Amino acid sequence: SPSDPGLVERARAARERLGSRLFVLGHHYQRDEVIQFADVTGDSFKLARDAAARPEAEYIVFCGVHFMAESADILTTDAQAVILPDLAAGCSMADMATAEQVAEAWDVLTEAGVARSTVPVTYMNSSADIKAFTGRHGGTVCTSSNAERALTWAFAQAGEDGKVLFLPDQHLGRNTAVRDLGLSPDDCVVYNPHKPGGGLTADQLRRARMILWRGHCSVHGRFSLDSVEEVRARIPGVNVLVHPECRHEVVAAADHVGSTEHIIRLLDRAPAGSRWAVGTELNLVRRLAARYAPEGKEIVFLDRTVCFCSTMNRIDLPHLVWALESLADGKVVNRIQVDQDTEHFARLALDRMLALP
Numbered sequence: 521s522p523s524d525p526g527l528v529e530r531a532r533a534a535r536e537r538l539g540s541r542l543f544v545l546g547h548h549y550q551r552d553e554v555i556q557f558a559d560v561t562g563d564s565f566k567l568a569r570d571a572a573a574r575p576e577a578e579y580i581v582f583c584g585v586h587f588m589a590e591s592a593d594i595l596t597t598d599a600q601a602v603i604l605p606d607l608a609a610g611c612s613m614a615d616m617a618t619a620e621q622v623a624e625a626w627d628v629l630t631e632a633g634v635a636r637s638t639v640p641v642t643y644m645n646s647s648a649d650i651k652a653f654t655g656r657h658g659g660t661v662c663t664s665s666n667a668e669r670a671l672t673w674a675f676a677q678a679g680e681d682g683k684v685l686f687l688p689d690q691h692l693g694r695n696t697a698v699r700d701l702g703l704s705p706d707d708c709v710v711y712n713p714h715k716p717g718g719g720l721t722a723d724q725l726r727r728a729r730m731i732l733w734r735g736h737c738s739v740h741g742r743f744s745l746d747s748v749e750e751v752r753a754r755i756p757g758v759n760v761l762v763h764p765e766c767r768h769e770v771v772a773a774a775d776h777v778g779s780t781e782h783i784i785r786l787l788d789r790a791p792a793g794s795r796w797a798v799g800t801e802l803n804l805v806r807r808l809a810a811r812y813a814p815e816g817k818e819i820v821f822l823d824r825t826v827c828f829c830s831t832m833n834r835i836d837l838p839h840l841v842w843a844l845e846s847l848a849d850g851k852v853v854n855r856i857q858v859d860q861d862t863e864h865f866a867r868l869a870l871d872r873m874l875a876l877p
């Protein structure tokens with residue numbers, strides 16, 4: 521929908537008043553009406569680094585979801601305030617692994633005698649608490665671009681017969697283990713935090729190489745093998761391109777798999793006349809379709825029954841205007857601040873990722 525011209529004007533005016541004190545980050549999955557005000561766009565990790573590279577910006581307005589704003593706060597200085605325009609913009613995947621549940625899981629692994637040979641790896645899409653847990657137990661953060669390197673590193677750390685506890689996205693964990701590291705799906709077990717002992721026996725835990733947390737993305741998890749078969753029947757010669765948060769059978773049936781940055785690069789280099797069905801968030805797919813249509817690239821959404829990420833969409837122009845005008849009036853609203861102890865250990869896990877070979 522076209523943006524309200526009055527709100528666009530107010531956002532412009534507030535930005536003008538704030539000048540270089542303000543830096544606006546826009547995640548790839550944000551609405552067009554919000555993205556137009558972003559100083560930079562990117563995935564969650566790129567945006568956190570972009571924020572860290574702007575120490576002169578007093579206010580970092582993060583148009584994205586809560587865990588991303590936390591990561592930006594961790595990587596920026598204490599003098600910089602990270603603002604999330606709507607505090608209800610969470611992430612259902614990140615919420616699937618709470619600090620209490622993960623602490624309990626670690627106790628289960630300890631009881632089974634496997635904790636000391638297990639290295640945790642957590643996806644960027646997790647709360648600061650889970651990143652801190654990972655940092656405390658010698659593990660690393662990963663993104664969908666470096667998950668293979670992170671897992672290789674973690675298995676090397678874990679030693680012979682070592683294991684990885686992968687949080688919170690079972691699909692990224694399984695896809696990386698099977699596709700990139702050549703493990704068998706049978707080497708993976710799924711830990712269900714809602715069942716006693718994770719729903720696993722001590723023997724199952726001892727035999728597993730990958731212990732996958734039972735979490736998933738409520739958007740990417742909805743693409744199915746039917747989505748792929750339907751689009752192949754509908755569009756002859758179509759290239760199916762999906763994000764690794766999709767289920768294993770979807771990834772296995774696709775032609776290309778990659779992070780948002782990878783998806784954008786691939787479509788940018790695609791030849792005129794090529795046809796693509798893309799399985800990632802709808803705001804991004806629509807923008808890419810519009811951007812590349814003039815070059816004769818046909819880009820469609822992989823499954824027309826899948827919707828936007830509802831929490832990403834909570835950041836809309838009214839919320840952005842409210843945040844910017846508040847800041848311009850000297851009121852710091854919706855600041856996301858990670859406590860020092862959590863920040864210290866989460867930073868450790870993030871720094872291990874930055875040091876990955």
Ligand code: CIZ
Binds near residue numbers: 562664737
């Ligand atoms: O699914 C998401 O939320 C993604 C891809 C986030 C990110 O930026 O890594």
Ligand code: SF4
Binds near residue numbers: 737801832
């Ligand atoms: Fe979370 Fe999925 Fe939305 Fe990303 S797209 S913010 S992983 S629910």
